[in-house]
Structure formats: structure tokens, C-alpha cells
Amino acid sequence: MQVKKSYREPTFRCSCAITSALDILGDKWALVIVKQMLFEGAETFKDFTESKERIATNILSSKLKFLEGLGIVLKSQKPGNKKTNYYHLTPKGIALTPVVVELALWSHENLRTLNPTIGDYEELENIKVNKEDYCKKLMEAYRKKRASL
Amino acid sequence: MQVKKSYREPTFRCSCAITSALDILGDKWALVIVKQMLFEGAETFKDFTESKERIATNILSSKLKFLEGLGIVLKSQKPGNKKTNYYHLTPKGIALTPVVVELALWSHENLRTLNPTIGDYEELENIKVNKEDYCKKLMEAYRKKRASL
DNA sequence: TAAAATAACTTGCAAAATGCAAGTAATATT
């Protein structure tokens, strides 16, 4: 019996590192999901569906499986609860922090005329002067929070 | 008479800066095109179609128009040639350099097991220790090259 | 402990994006 998978296997267009990253992350949802975990504390399936992006459950389900299959996301069961699953970033997923932060910076500086609903974020100037440090702290904070489960 | 556009207008899912960036860049091609301009000297329609990613001409055409409409790419005519067009990154497009560089770094460290054709790139360790400087130099080099047309 | 609520899905179908092959139109070259 054949099992129909709801998510695709990754295929790589060529040997370019950047293109290969986009073979995996180049869609509307993958990095949004990573962002929700990293910045917004999303952990459970429900957390994601309730976010302001309103991801559809079928897409969410298949993307989480896809990212899990790649070792970017790890699925585990909430202790003492057989129903609720936890989704967390693996080190490979946490390593995407600088990518997401750079997108945020670019967006704030270049997209606010196109999407005026993007707010002015004071802290941004401070982040800009030491991105490295900011990312490191963010990643450390995520790791810590995860470890304390 | 109605003009059928081959490219979509950008629509923003919400007020999140990161999600908004992905509303524009979250697909298989946008950042590949930016990369080709930034790192591989792609300037003309032909340059893009001959790249190793083998982008289809209809996709290329619509993506270039889309990016042009957003002020990320600027189209101009090659001097003394009425046929060939030049496509270049605007400051808004050049500002994507750090995003692309972070993708490259992440890919080299996390994707080489999945796509072994991604080569080992010695210089990468040096780039890692001073990303800021590397990006600045890259952007400056691109600007210079563009100015000398 | 039966009924209701919740979490994490799956399925079906419509719409949009992408991919491929084959055009076309306007230059440029021979």
C-alpha cells in the first residue's frame, strides 16, 4: 500500500548554497513558522493557527512535517498530555535567526512605505549597531526557554 | 481595453515586518534573481536565462516586472543597443545583501549533508568573523560596477 | 461518567503559482 505524503521531499535545483536554501525556505510559510517560534513563543499547533498570519491547518501540518523531516523542527509530546504536541526549533532551525533578523531590518527600512501598517520600532536602531550580539542573545534565550520544559 | 498583468500586486498578510518581507520575497525565485545580480554579474535577460538555475522565461519576465514595480530592480536600456535591456538592483535591492549572505552561511553550515553538491568554500570562515564588513564591501563593489556603465 | 470541548490532524475542491514548449516582434549581424 502506498502512503501519500502531504509534504514534498526537498529537491535541489543546483549546487548553489543560496539557491539550495531557497529550495527549502523559499515559500510564504517556512520562515514565518520559524519566526513565530523564535519571536512569538509559538509551540503548539494551536499557537500557530491562532497567529495573526492565520495559516491554514493543512498547510501548517504539511510544513511542520517538512521542516521536521529536514531536522529544522523537532516534534515532541507535551509531558503529561497525550494530545498536545510541542514543536521546537533544532540547532539547525535556531541557526536561521540571523536570516530572520536581516529580513526584519530590511523590511523596516524598505517596506514601510509599501505596507504602512508595519510599525516604527525604536529598538531597531540599537539592534542595527550590534546585530551579532542581538542574534546571539535571541538564540541563547530560545535555547534556555526550551531547556526548561 | 483591459491589460492583463503577468505579475501580481503585492498583498500583505499582516503588520509583521518579517511576514511582509516574505510576502514579497517568499518564493523560489525572487532572491535567486537578486543573488545572480549581486554575485554572478547577471545584467541582461539572457544572463538570467543562461544561469545554472535555468529559470523559465515567463517566470523571469514576470518576476523582473514585479521586482521593478516594487523598486527593488531598475530596468534600463543598454546604451547604443535598442534591443538589450539592463536589469540592476536599486539601493532597496542592494540592501538585501545581508539577507542573501546569511542564507549562504546557513546553507553552508546546515545544508551540505542534504545537498552534497554544495561545495566547501574556504573563504566562508573569514566572512563569518566579519559579516558586516564583507557585506559592505560587496555592496560597494556592486554600486561601483553599476556606476561605471 | 456521559457530554462537550479541544488539539491535531485529513480531505476535497478551487485558485494561484510555477514549469515547459512553442511561439512572436524588434533589433543586430552577416
Add this chain to the structure above:
DNA sequence: AATATTACTTGCATTTTGCAAGTTATTTTA
């Protein structure tokens, strides 16, 4: 004048995404 080149467009098949409505297995509440 004939051929080649560049920058496209068009049509159609495939894949991905979006939306609404299920389904199943656990909790929770009355």
C-alpha cells in the same frame, strides 16, 4: 536580404496554496 539574437508572450500541464468542512483521539466539565 537572410539569419541570428534578445526579450519577451501564450497556452497548457503540474504543483502549491487556500478555504471549508470533516475526523479522531484525548482532556475537561457538568
